[in-house]
Amino acid sequence: QVQLVESGGGLVQPGGSLRLSCAASGFTFGSYAMGWFRQGPGKEREFVASVSRSGRATLNADSVKDRFTISRDNTKNTVHLQMNSLKPEDTAVYYCAAATIYGRRQYDEYDYWGQGTQVTVSS
Numbered sequence: 001q002v003q004l005v006e007s008g009g010g011l012v013q014p015g016g017s018l019r020l021s022c023a024a025s026g027f028t029f030g031s032y033a034m035g036w037f038r039q040g041p042g043k044e045r046e047f048v049a050s051v052s053r054s055g056r057a058t059l060n061a062d063s064v065k066d067r068f069t070i071s072r073d074n075t076k077n078t079v080h081l082q083m084n085s086l087k088p089e090d091t092a093v094y095y096c097a098a099a100t101i102y103g104r105r106q107y108d109e110y111d112y113w114g115q116g117t118q119v120t121v122s123s
Contacts, residue, residue, distance in 0.1 A: 002026035002112050004096045009117030012086055016121070020081040022096030022114055029077040033102035035110060036070060036081045038092035038119075045095070047105040049081060059103055064090075086121045093118050 008020040020036070035050035049060045049070035058070050064083075072079040079096060094117050097110035104110065 004098065004112055004114035006094065006096050006114045006117040009094060009119045011120045011122065013123050014086060014088060014121055016086050017082070017084045018086065018119060020083065020094055020096075020117060020119070022079045024077045024079070024096075024098065027098065027112065029098075030074045032098040032100060032111075033104070034070075034072055034079040035097045035099060035104070036079075037095045037097060037107055037110075038090075039095070039116075040089070040092040043092070045107045047107075048094070050099075050103060050105075051079065052102040057102060061105075083119070086119075088121045091119060091121050 003025045005023045012018050033052055036048040037045050038048050039045040047061050051058045051070045051072050055072045067085045069082040096114040098112040099110045
């Protein structure tokens with residue numbers, strides 16, 4: 001069955017860094033664009049970043065531009081989100097997702113989802 005398993009979340013101070021990972025199985029990983037979304041307390045799920053099937057193209061939300069970097073390793077069926085200069089407003093549950101078309105920003109355009117990993121930015 002399809003599985004997306006996120007890891008790497010935790011508590012970090014403002015200005016710190018975290019690297020999230022997502023391990024995929026049960027589908028042809030290289031045939032899907034991958035994305036990260038997040039949902040903060042009392043907020044709707046929002047797009048963070050996406051990466052094309054080959055990994056050569058990436059897209060970031062304006063709120064994380066120049067701070068977050070998405071990447072993928074098709075040999076290991078993994079996708080990563082490097083998060084630098086973290087802010088308290090980045091606190092959220094972060095979700096990994098797969099879509100057939102690259103560049104999608106709406107959560108209902110993604111086919112598969114992980115369970116999420118909590119990121120808390122606080123001093």
